[in-house]
Amino acid sequence: MIPLSHYMLISAALFSIGIYAVLSKRNAIMILIGIEFMLNAAILNFVAFSKHDKFAASGQVFALFAIVLAAAAVAVSLAIILNVYKYYKTIDPTKIDKLRD
Amino acid sequence: MDTFTKETISLLALIATLLPLFSFAGILLVPGSRDRGSFFSILNIATSLLISVVIFLNVWNKQPIHQQFDWFIIGDWRFKIGILINNLSALMLLLISFIATLVHVYSTKYMEGDPYIFRYWAYLGLFCFSMFGLVITDNLLLLYMFWELVGFSSYLLIGFWFTRETAVQANKKAFLMNRLGDLGFLTGIMIVFSQFQTLDVNLLFSEGGFFKRSLVQGDLWYFSSNHMPAVWLTIAGLAFFFGATAKSAQFPLHTWLPDAMEGPTSVSSLIHAATMVAAGVFLIARIYPIFNPTVLIVIASIGAFTAFMAATIALTQNDIKRILAYSTISQLGFMMLAMGVGAVAPAIFHLVTHAFFKCLLFLAAGAVIHELHHLKDKKGLDFDHQDIRNMGGLRKFMPITFITMLLASLALIGLPFTSGYLSKDAILIQSFEWAESQGSIARIIPYTALFASWMTAFYVARLIFKVFFGELRLNVLFGQAFSLHEAPVAMKSVLVVLAIFCLFPLFSLNPFHASHAWIIEGLPYFSTTPTVESYHILIPAVVSIAAIILILIGYKWYGKNEKAPDYTKAAVFRFSQEQWYLNRLYKVMFVDSVLGLARTAFSFDRTIVDGIVNFSGKIIIVLSAVSEWLDRKVVDGLVNGVASVARTIGNFVRHFQTGRLQHYLLFMILILLTFFVLKYFSQAI
């Protein structure tokens, strides 16, 4: 038996790695990958706790929905990033700052 | 005319209120020529006046009219609104409609030829509508709405000549100052509502109303099953007073009023002298039971200080309208002072008399300005047509304007036989009596007021002498002899009508004593302070004699320098001799009985007496400079300071808006974590 806290540990680490990627990478697609890490960390939590929720299976169902929704979000975000590339010829988020105070 | 039922009277009041709104909507919605609207407006306002007279006759000293219906219900909140006409509101209704009608008539000539005059009529209509509404409504919330609307229409009128940059600035200032005040009003409304669950003026403030039944015990303020800390009662009073402070231009929110003189003079006379600024005083009177002794002392002190401060400033102003504006502030200060010392009826009495004579002063000043402006345009000259240093000797050209304005000035100073004398002395007497019962420190308040009233005499004298006596200084300035004309009939007749209202008989049959004036007898809230008989003779005497002396000094300074040949025959000349006589008196006193230096008597007279006169003159100038500095730097600085603090905070916040996505995310997460750390590691939140 693997204790639940170990799953939590992995997910916390993965989540923090995702945060780092989102905050530091100079490429919009890498930011998307960072967000996917964060989502996966959350999904891991759901799945791990769902072990003790056999009948309702809320955690596993939640995880399934999250995966599906994440895929849709990625599709839309990628389409948007492609459009950005068309106009800015870059997807470096630090260079896309025309809208500001 | 006693046969009207309550319903009819409420309906009439409603009609009187809606008629000006009708002219507002009619003028703006029905297209036509640019100069349309004058006849329509005058017709409407005159009808309102007629109705007001009927209402007044039916209500004064009779049963108050109170009609209500449901306004809206949300949840447990049931709002009723309606019309409440008691002596106070009937009086105000009559006053406003009367003065508004006169100003309408006056404006037909004064505003003639303005390219957007139809808007002027429309705005006046909106203003009158809001003012009537304010007076007759029975609900604090509705009162607040009309209060806002009054402010709004006044901004429209101040900014009427919006092509002038100064008018726009003045407009903005008036707007911001009044918003500050409104915050107070709203706070008050909320406190009252949460304590009593109603905003009905009649329920709250009448005899045996909720306020009379609520009581303060220890630290708590009880009403039926509700209670809240007693300090909220004080806060509510202060909050309402703060609202009134802005509208009635009391220290420290008074600076908008002199700036508001950028509007047409007829507007200044209606709004910034006679009616709108009185709304604050009216509010205080309407909700009087809310004020506890602490708040009343604050009101009295602010009133006295304002009266004093504005008077000192008025001493050194040269713009004719600004002098009048500061004198308005000063007089409003008197009314507030009266409210503070419990003299509600004298305060309202002064409000009424002041409305007439101040309106007249402004309209007469408007006539002068009108003529000089006309001259300026005709000859293509360049001078400031509102500067009293450019005027002088006008009494020869404009005798009616002169005489009426003189009457109004005497009323403002408060000399016997005028209406101002009655009301002002009533205030002063009661404030002295109040101070007697309060103890020593409170005496500062009536003495300040007394001093302010003396200064009033001086600056009014200065104004009159500079404008109407001596030679026209423009002749000297431009080296040619100009001649001016009397104002047109429409304006002149208005001045004459108003001048009649500056005299005593309309208010009290006894020219020397106000206590039997019908207005005072008709209003509630007689002061509870004991009467001190001696004051009733002493104070009027002191005030009048000092005022006459000061007028003479004013004459010596501003009127005598002119070498007018026919002075010797004028009655004024005798007074100048008495002035001289007084100087001798001083000389004898100082030389013989005090100093005993007979040989250098004359030179001593020169140095000491003139020295004292000059010295006190200097002190006054310094004082007024200080007041003005305070006015300009501190109060304006406060407003500007608020603005700049707001901008600084805004700018700080703006720095985080870098346009970079990752900065946003970083700040977001950092703030989130900081909040968490503060909450659970330092217990700061």
Added chain:
Amino acid sequence: MNEYLPYLSELLSEALSGISFILPEIALVLTFLLVIVVDLFIPGKNSVNTSAIALTGIIISAYLNYQQSLSIEKGLSLFSGSIVLDRVAIGFKLIFAFVTVLFVVFIKGNTALKRHNKGLGDLYMLLPAVLLGLNLMAMASNLLMVYISIEMVSIASYLMVGYVSGEGKQTEASMKYALFGSACSAIMLYGMSLLYGFTGTISLSDGNIIAQLSHIAEPAIALAILLTLVGIGFKLSFVPLHFWSPDVYQGAPTPVTAFLSTAPKIAGFAILIRFLIPFYGYGAATGIQVFDFETTITVIAIATMILGNFAAIWQNNIKRMLAYSSIAHTGFALMAIVAIYQNGIRSLLFYFTVYAIMNMAAFMIADQVEQRTGEDDVRKYKGLGKFMKVEILCFVVILVSLTGLPPTGGFIAKLFIFTSAFEKYQASGSVWVLSLLVTGAITTVVSLFYYFKIPLNAYLREPDREYPVSSGLNFISYVILALTILIIVLGLFPSILA
């Protein structure tokens, strides 16, 4: 599977019994499908067909909602507790439908969108879908529905912001929006996973979640709740989740901005209320307080009001200014959330109705000005009062209402919220609530500094350039006029909404 057999028919019939209560949503789904099919096979010029279908569908759905409002008395829990249908939810749904109808009208009057050469069919396809998402946000009562409905609205919003993508500005806005939003929803999902882990349930409607949380140390609960609030706060754009909104509002097509600053924001409040109700309700019933929402939301509200109002002072771009002003309004509405157990929800619904009207109207006017003069800079509004008489006059009324002055609906709305917050203060005596009230009052004054700029320029300054005598009225002008009159009517007769 065998464990389930005895219950299977029962479970199925429970699921089916809910269908009759989601008729408005079913109407939206049908509209959605119909729009796609029609757009595919009959691509009408200027999307006349699709817009008509979308509009009809939305109105039918609104009518069904209205029918529900007549029959539903107390809350119904449907689909095994996935959603709750009660009067508050129906009220929110009616507001959303109203805003969406206005949105369709707004799109019709916007030339930039009309010129878009990919056609507007897909935009009209998004409308029923996003309205469905909004309705679900108003009804969601477990974490799964909260997540799905928020995501649905978010994705549709990203698509709308980037819809025209004719210029860099819009693509930039949509990228910032999509990435910021995805990051926030990932954080929210993590928070939800923690909540699920701590309690073993995703339901918000029974007290179970609170009962379980009460066994756990407060910081852990706080972290889970704060992370969950990130996702909700992204919809509300309160501090510190506001960063995206000025940029996105400026970049997006004006009708979209108007919609985004209205409907999803109000829906965010609906979700927030649903999320808070178990905490408040259970706390009041048992005296157990697992997390100090009052302080947290008060701090957020104060920060949001200050930031929104003070930053707006500096803005000259009208859309940015309105963006900050909408942030400020969020802060103000949060005041009612703090006072939720008094007359809070009722006053909040009134506030949102008024807010929806005035916000849509403000953006419509700004858009009209931009279309006719090409200006979106407030300093260039000089002399417009003579050129666009009706619109600017309406603008002044709307601004008066946004500030919260009588006799407009904005005043009554603010008064309600102030009063309920004040009652809350009296009940609790908390210093935080007092400072909330003070901040609300002060920032109301501050808001004058920037709202006042518009009439100042439009009426009191001479124009830099020549305008033709007057511009005529088009049908958007009449819509604006109608909304303005509605605002005044609501100010004078607030009871018509009750």
Added chain:
Amino acid sequence: MNLEQVVFYVFAAVVLSSALLVVVSRNLVRSIFLFFITLFSMAGVFVFALADFVALTQLVIYVGGVLVLMIFAFLLSNKHILDNPESLKTKLFGFHNLPAILVAFLFFGILLWCISLAQIDQLAWIQGSAGNTLEVTDNTIHNIGITLMTKYLLPFEVVSIFLLMALVGAAHLARKERKP
């Protein structure tokens, strides 16, 4: 330590190390392939939590969908998009990354603190969940199938609309503009 545990920790190590490599790698293509490894081993971890269906979905949707989508995005667009702008001038722990590193560590620290405070292994609801706990022999697919069609019917149907909307919308954005 039995074999199950060993394999679990190996998977965990692979997840974390590959994820770290994804974020420090300077080459985008390499990052994406490492991302594939992370997702794959993540699916392995799911299996240990007795969620075989979720693991499968992870593989099908993430690896088969998302990852392929990303690679297609590269292929469809200009190849310059693959040039990593930071590859030349920045190092892993460069100064400009410092705030991000600090925030990530702070976040990690707070998460650990909260997890330890919450005493995850002694949660009340887990203690009381005897009989409601999945066993290795249980078949989760039946269970999920039934709950999706009953308890979670509404979310399930809503997601279908959601996916259609996202699909049409994304297609709209990515579509080339028609010549007017």
